[in-house]
Amino acid sequence: MKRLVLLGGGHAHLFVLERFARQRLAAVEVILVSPSDAQVYSGMLPGWIAGAYRLEACSIPLAGLAGRAGARLVRQACVRLDAAARTVETADGRRIEYDRLSIDAGAATAxxxxxxxxxxxxxxxxxxxxxxxxxxxxxxxxxxxxxxxxxxxxxxxxxxxxxxxxxxxxxxxxxxxxxxxxxxxxxxxxxxxxxxxxxxxxxxxxxxxxxxxxxxxxxxxxxxxxxxxxxxxxxxxxxxxxGAAAHPWIAASGLATDREGYARVDATLRSVSHPQVFAAGDCAAYATPRPKSGVFAVRAGPPLAENLLRSLAGEPLRAWRPQRRALYLVSTGTGAALGARGVVGWWGAWVWRWKDRIDRRFVERFRASGDGSTR
Ligand SMILES: Cc1cc2nc3c(=O)[nH]c(=O)nc-3n(C[C@H](O)[C@H](O)[C@H](O)COP(=O)(O)OP(=O)(O)OC[C@H]3O[C@@H](n4cnc5c(N)ncnc54)[C@H](O)[C@@H]3O)c2cc1C
The missing domain is CATH 3.50.50.60 (FAD/NAD(P)-binding domain)
Known part of the structure; x- marks a missing residue:
């Protein structure tokens, strides 16, 4: 039995769990390590502050998603990662060994x-x-x-x-x-x-x-x-x-990192130093550098899921190239938002409605199920 550890319940891992729910893995134990049993969707947080949403409406329950994917949720933060020993250590002192590791733990603040x-x-x-x-x-x-x-x-x-x-x-x-x-x-x-x-x-x-x-x-x-x-x-x-700062435990893990301490991955999202390790989202330094943004964490989700499955099956991995430009939608507090893509920009109530639709759809996609297993 192989063990895959998913570190962090970030945007890309939502897609991984969704994929595993559709395609249950035989002879693979999946463990999700996350300090929280819900992922608050940052794109809707300003809307919550402004009073447009209740906090529950911005939260994706990870226990339900993990349960559907056949994954066990360990509600702890990783405090140490030893890439040579292939172990993750959590705040309560647990050491979890892995055959494959996928990191989507976001970033910290400096x-x-x-x-x-x-x-x-x-x-x-x-x-x-x-x-x-x-x-x-x-x-x-x-x-x-x-x-x-x-x-x-x-x-x-x-x-x-x-x-x-x-x-x-x-x-x-x-x-x-x-x-x-x-x-x-x-x-x-x-x-x-x-x-x-x-x-x-x-x-x-x-x-x-x-x-x-x-x-x-x-x-x-x-x-x-x-x-x-x-x-x-x-x-x-x-x-x-x-702005973002890398988690110190990534720099101390022995994984290859960029100068700022983010895990360096190739175009398949696999660590350039440790082939059992994958990373996506803000914690990763992509082969094609991109800004730290939810857009690129979301887009990395499906290729990450595909390559984790391929890696576990011993199949060749597929390259992924993040899009060049991202759409930015910035709410302005009272039912309007600013938008930008490349050199083009917009502002208005319709931009807020557009953002609201995208954000709600994203959260609803992953909220679908009830309780899953936790421990
Ligand atoms: C207020 C605000 C608004 C934003 N709005 C937008 C927006 O509209 N559009 C956009 O593209 N970007 C936006 N961003 C940026 C966006 O939030 C990040 O780029 C995005 O969340 C990165 O996704 P991720 O999957 O890498 O990490 P995250 O979404 O940060 O998820 C990381 C996960 O890892 C978990 N974790 C953290 N530490 C550990 C640990 N030690 N062990 C285990 N798990 C851990 C966390 O609990 C979390 O579940 C916003 C950011 C903020 C703060």
Whole structure:
């Protein structure tokens, strides 16, 4: 009996579990290691903050999916991976041996890069901690306490969070609360088309969201943040949306990684150093480099499933080439969204409806079944 360990319940592994549910594996034990029994779909999280969705509507129950796929869910985080010994160690001290390993554990946030951040700020990842911190903003707002919020990071996640927070605070009746964003680029949504950046900037101004562009946060304190121009920004709640950082246990595993510590894989999604190991999503450094984005994690799912099956059967693997451009849809808090693909950009209520349809369909696809086995 061979053992396949799926590390992390990320986007690509949803497709792997779906495929295994259709095509049960004979003589293969499948174990899913995940710290949580639900995968919150990050694309809908700003909608939850803004009040458009209940949290349950954004969550995919992993136990049900694992059960249908004949996989056992071990509800633990991996803390150590030894690629030479082929073992995964979990936070409760378990050592799980594998014949094949597939990693889709996303990324962390570089919390130690800013002094004080580990104590006084909440990173957007892991999402469970972030959700708890957002609920505390709502509680402070509803109780009439100070609830000023600062988002560090002016990319898509940071800007979406700021729009959503402002919209929700307004609904709670706290238009007085400050929502500010600090970004190192001159304009928000760096990398997206100029027209989209310009629209985002204008919308932020209209909604009273402060934009501090071309600035770097040097330190975070109990009262807010200090910027590189010597100024300070007061805030009760500080969120870090400063981009992805590799999990340290991948760099320490003995797997080949890129300079940032992401697992290097070839075009078949197999580790370039350890042929029993596969990786996809934000934790992987693809042969054709792509931005860390849910789009590429989703697209890697079906080829990952195919190649895991082929690897277990001893068949030749198939190459996958990620698409060149991704569609970006950034909600702006109140029933409208910005969209971009390549150099083209859009904004409007129809873009929100489009995003809403795509996101709901994605979650519903994987929500279909009831309870599965856990331990
Ligand atoms: C607020 C926000 C909004 C976003 N919106 C979009 C968007 O609209 N479109 C888009 O393309 N991208 C978006 N992104 C980026 C997107 O979330 C990521 O690129 C995407 O989630 C990566 O998918 P993944 O499968 O690699 O990892 P993830 O979705 O992060 O999943 C990783 C899984 O691994 C698990 N895990 C973590 N650590 C361990 C461990 N030690 N052991 C075992 N399991 C572990 C986690 O619990 C999780 O289930 C957004 C990000 C944020 C923060």
């Amino acid at each position: 919390i130690h890069a800013i002094p004080g951040a580990a104590t006084f700020a909440t990173p957007v990842r892991p999402l469970d901690g972030f959700i708890g911190a957002i609920e505390r903003v709502f509680a402070d707002a509803a109780a009439g306490r100070e609830c000023d919020a600062l988002v560090v990071g002016g990319g898509a996640a940071g800007v979406e969070i700021a729009f959503a927070l402002q919209a929700r605070l307004a609904v709670i009746g706290r238009r007085d609360a400050r929502v500010a964003v600090v970004g190192t680029a001159a304009r928000p949504l760096d990398g997206l088309p100029r027209i989209v950046q310009w629209r985002a900037r204008r919308l932020m101004r209209d909604r009273g969201i402060e934009w501090h562009g071309g600035r770097r946060v040097c330190a975070i304190t109990a009262d807010g943040a200090l910027l590189d121009d010597g100024s300070g920004l007061g805030a009760r709640h500080v969120f870090l949306a400063t």
